[in-house]
Amino acid sequence: MDFVPAARIQQLPPYLFKEIDRLKAELVAKGVDVINLGVGDPDLPTPNHIIRSLREAVTDPRTHQYPSYSGMNQFKVSVAGWYQRRFGVELDPEREVLTLIGSKEGIAHLPLAFINPGDLALVPAPAYPVYHVATLFAGGHSHFLPLTAANGFLPDLAAIPEAAARQAKLLFLNYPNNPTGAVADRGFFEQVVDFARTYEIIVCHDAAYSEMAFDGYRPMSFLEVPGAREVGIEFHSLSKTYNMTGWRLGFAVGNAQVLAGLGQVKSNVDSGAFNAVQMAGITALDADQQCVREMCRCYQQRRDVLFAGLDRIGLHPAPLKATFYVWCPTPPGFSSTAFTSLLLRQAGIVTTPGSGFGAPGEGYVRLALTVSKQRIAEAVERMSKLSL
Numbered sequence: 283m284d285f286v287p288a289a290r291i292q293q294l295p296p297y298l299f300k301e302i303d304r305l306k307a308e309l310v311a312k313g314v315d316v317i318n319l320g321v322g323d324p325d326l327p328t329p330n331h332i333i334r335s336l337r338e339a340v341t342d343p344r345t346h347q348y349p350s351y352s353g354m355n356q357f358k359v360s361v362a363g364w365y366q367r368r369f370g371v372e373l374d375p376e377r378e379v380l381t382l383i384g385s386k387e388g389i390a391h392l393p394l395a396f397i398n399p400g401d402l403a404l405v406p407a408p409a410y411p412v413y414h415v416a417t418l419f420a421g422g423h424s425h426f427l428p429l430t431a432a433n434g435f436l437p438d439l440a441a442i443p444e445a446a447a448r449q450a451k452l453l454f455l456n457y458p459n460n461p462t463g464a465v466a467d468r469g470f471f472e473q474v475v476d477f478a479r480t481y482e483i484i485v486c487h488d489a490a491y492s493e494m495a496f497d498g499y500r501p502m503s504f505l506e507v508p509g510a511r512e513v514g515i516e517f518h519s520l521s522k523t524y525n526m527t528g529w530r531l532g533f534a535v536g537n538a539q540v541l542a543g544l545g546q547v548k549s550n551v552d553s554g555a556f557n558a559v560q561m562a563g564i565t566a567l568d569a570d571q572q573c574v575r576e577m578c579r580c581y582q583q584r585r586d587v588l589f590a591g592l593d594r595i596g597l598h599p600a601p602l603k604a605t606f607y608v609w610c611p612t613p614p615g616f617s618s619t620a621f622t623s624l625l626l627r628q629a630g631i632v633t634t635p636g637s638g639f640g641a642p643g644e645g646y647v648r649l650a651l652t653v654s655k656q657r658i659a660e661a662v663e664r665m666s667k668l669s670l
């Protein structure tokens with residue numbers, strides 16, 4: 283029998299990590315000590331106070347039943363409190379906060395609520411692949427906004443053709459940015475609000491890395507800008523902030539009508555995040571944020587080791603203020619995949635080719651700071667022996 287997948291599956295872009303995974307498995311089988319700078323998954327454990335909170339919550343039978351669709355009230359109140367303390371933004375926990383089973387879940391479902399077949403979404407490139415794929419799944423098309431060194435890895439809104447802007451329903455943004463590590467300032471977000479108002483576009487700002495920043499820099503929320511709540515929502519995740527990628531907990535905040543649309547999709551697809559996990563999430567958001575400061579210190583040290591090493595071998599990525607991704611230009615004469623392949627075969631280092639995140643990512647590789655600084659030093663040592 284031959285079960286032919288639906289067209290939406292057949293139109294998917296090739297899986298970014300397929301060839302890398304194959305090569306990596308081959309090297310590991312040969313006994314090579316592989317250093318993995320490929321995946322954006324924190325290597326550090328979830329802080330103890332959050333684990334203890336889950337342990338306690340899970341023994342309470344009341345957490346064992348179906349959660350409420352839009353999220354536990356107490357969790358949404360904690361989100362609003364955290365937002366107020368962190369960004370000075372007031373939120374109505376009832377209407378302006380929605381619990382998600384990880385932010386990826388919310389991002390992936392959003393186009394189903396607002397994209398009709400043939401509609402456009404404005405999607406940055408390079409970018410987290412979910413924005414484009416979720417648009418495709420809803421029957422829409424992506425109009426790609428190139429992020430380049432020349433524009434500071436911020437989309438040039440003025441360069442979007444008038445027709446595309448008129449047709450667009452959604453604008454995806456992500457700052458601090460995966461994969462480029464770029465950050466956005468207030469001026470940019472103000473332009474976004476103006477643009478979204480003019481063309482009546484819903485802004486979806488993915489702020490998964492808002493807490494992962496260095497040298498005292500504090501990324502801002504899109505919702506801090508006047509008018510933002512009228513045009514958009516912001517996605518947050520506990521995954522990167524508290525090393526909870528496996529727990530699946532995130533949230534969306536902002537425009538009540540947009541959140542209601544997303545909530546309507548969700549209530550027909552999933553049944554909410556496990557209450558015990560939401561209880562642990564409350565602990566994470568309410569507690570002193572010392573663990574977050576320690577996490578940032580750790581990534582900052584790793585960043586410094588990697589940048590010093592890259593500098594010695596003649597590679598000069600833009601300074602990194604936030605995220606654990608280093609967006610490194612390839613040496614002259616190397617495409618993204620050629621350099622990725624050289625690093626893997628000759629140095630046992632896994633990286634991600636920039637071109638895998640969209641065509642404008644050609645000429646870069648992404649290195650994730652998700653191994654210890656000793657291992658990063660070892661990776662740099664191996665790189666210095668390559669003839670580039």
Ligand SMILES: *Cc1c(COP(=O)(O)O)cnc(C)c1O
Nearest residue numbers: 384385386410460490519521532
């Ligand atoms: C890691 C990541 C997420 C999401 O993570 P969840 O674990 O689903 O909350 C969202 N956006 C970007 C850009 C990411 O890198």
